[in-house]
Structures are given as C-alpha cells and as structure tokens.
Amino acid sequence: MIIDTHCHIYYSEMDNAEEIIRQAAENDICIILNGTDPSSNREVLELSAKYENVYAALGYFYSFADEITDEDISLLDSQLTNDKVIAVGEIGIDYYHTKDNADKQKELFEKMIGLAQKHDLPVIVHSRKAIQDTFDILKKHDVVGSLHCYQGSGEMAREFIKLGFYIGIGGPVTHKNNKKIRKMLKKIDINHILVETDSPYLTPEEKRGEKNTSLNLKYIIRKIAEELDIEEDKVIEITTDNAKRLFNI
Ligand SMILES: [Zn+2]
Numbered sequence: 001m002i003i004d005t006h007c008h009i010y011y012s013e014m015d016n017a018e019e020i021i022r023q024a025a026e027n028d029i030c031i032i033l034n035g036t037d038p039s040s041n042r043e044v045l046e047l048s049a050k051y052e053n054v055y056a057a058l059g060y061f062y063s064f065a066d067e068i069t070d071e072d073i074s075l076l077d078s079q080l081t082n083d084k085v086i087a088v089g090e091i092g093i094d095y096y097h098t099k100d101n102a103d104k105q106k107e108l109f110e111k112m113i114g115l116a117q118k119h120d121l122p123v124i125v126h127s128r129k130a131i132q133d134t135f136d137i138l139k140k141h142d143v144v145g146s147l148h149c150y151q152g153s154g155e156m157a158r159e160f161i162k163l164g165f166y167i168g169i170g171g172p173v174t175h176k177n178n179k180k181i182r183k184m185l186k187k188i189d190i191n192h193i194l195v196e197t198d199s200p201y202l203t204p205e206e207k208r209g210e211k212n213t214s215l216n217l218k219y220i221i222r223k224i225a226e227e228l229d230i231e232e233d234k235v236i237e238i239t240t241d242n243a244k245r246l247f248n249i
Pocket residue numbers: 006007008034090198
C-alpha cells in the first residue's frame with residue numbers, strides 16, 4: 001500500500017475526482033484528502049464516507065483568515081469527531097500572496113492547532129515564505145504532524161523533525177531545476193519522510209502540463225529512491241509505515 005498524504009481530489013478541484021479515487025484504489029493507493037474551507041471540508045467528508053481508501057483531513061486555510069466566524073469553528077469542531085478524520089489540515093501560514101493579515105493568519109493557525117489538540121489529531125501544515133513563524137508557533141504547542149510539500153533547508157527540516165514533525169515530499173522533488181529540495185532530502189532521516197502529490201497541483205516533471213493525480217506518486221517515489229540510492233520498494237515500505245504511525249491509520 002502507498003499513502004498519498006496530501007491532496008485535493010474532490011469535485012470543486014477536479015471533475016473526475018471519483019474516477020481518480022477508484023483508479024487509486026485499484027493501484028493500492030490510499031488518499032488523505034485535505035479540505036481548506038467549509039465547503040471543501042464537506043466534500044472531503046462525503047468522499048471519505050463513500051470510499052474505503054479515502055481518509056479525511058479537515059481544516060481552514062490561511063486564505064480564510066479574514067472571514068472566519070465562531071460558527072465555522074464550532075462546525076469544524078463537530079466534524080472532527082467523524083471516524084474517517086485522521087488529521088487537522090490543510091492549515092498554516094502563507095506570506096507569498098500577502099503579509100498584510102499576518103496576525104490573522106497566525107491567529108487562525110493557532111485556533112486550528114487548538115482543535116487538533118482537543119481531538120488528539122496531528123496537523124497537516126502549509127507554509128510558504130513563512131517558515132520561521134510556522135516553526136515558532138509549532139514549537140510553542142504540544143502537537144505533531146507533517147510539513148506538506150516542504151521547501152525549506154535541510155537544517156530547518158531537522159528542527160521540525162525534532163518537534164515530532166514529518167517532511168512531505170511531492171512533485172517538486174522531480175522538477176529539473178529544483179536542486180534545493182533534492183539536497184534537503186539527503187540531509188534528513190527517511191524515517192521522517194512522507195510522500196504526497198498535492199493533486200491537482202504540483203505535477204511531477206514526467207507529466208508536466210497535466211493535472212496531477214495520486215497515480216503520479218510513482219514518479220516521486222522513483223526520484224526519492226534514486227536520490228537516496230535505495231530500492232523503490234523500500235521507499236514505499238518506510239514512507240507508508242511513517243504515514244500509518246503519524247496518522248494512526
Ligand atoms: Zn494542499
């Protein structure tokens with residue numbers, strides 16, 4: 001079994017979401033769908049109830065920071081009790097688009113971490129141009145999880161691992177010009193690596209120009225095996241064990 005630990009394969013992102021989920025099941029791939037707002041969280045819950053190979057991560061994303069209400073928080077609080085929910089995500093901070101609402105983004109992120117603690121769940125974290133703030137916040141709280149599509153340095157990755165975090169590796173590891181991520185990969189312990197696609201985004205080099213799907217995990221696994229000079233089967237075995245351990249699957 002392989003676990004795609006982070007993706008968005010639901011109708012508001014992909015017209016053929018259910019077809020992809022079925023194809024993934026045929027290929028022994030489990031999928032952790034990540035919601036980002038009330039409507040995508042609802043889609044994630046529906047699909048995880050319908051398909052055995054789909055698990056749910058629910059959360060409110062940084063882009064929702066300005067409009068969040070108390071009702072939204074209590075809705076999420078009640079949804080997190082669902083049996084198929086294995087994490088709070090996708091959550092985090094992103095200063096790439098704007099830093100104007102940094103305080104609100106951080107406040108929302110901390111609220112999400114609070115819910116994860118309340119429900120004893122790990123978090124799936126997005127961080128873009130905000131790695132230090134992300135680290136400072138996670139360090140303050142007793143919480144574990146994954147840094148999805150991590151693009152920082154190897155040194156920083158090791159600091160996150162010390163906090164109990166796992167490093168999500170996706171399509172960018174295959175991108176020709178992304179030497180930085182391959183260098184980082186060699187500096188971290190494979191026992192703290194997860195594989196993910198972030199479908200429909202971040203398509204691997206081999207499928208450039210197409211929408212990404214969980215079926216493309218094989219290219220990511222192949223690249224990790226090549227870079228670390230180990231068998232692909234070994235990469236699958238270890239990263240699947242890592243995901244099962246973190247998400248209690
Ligand atoms: Zn995502």
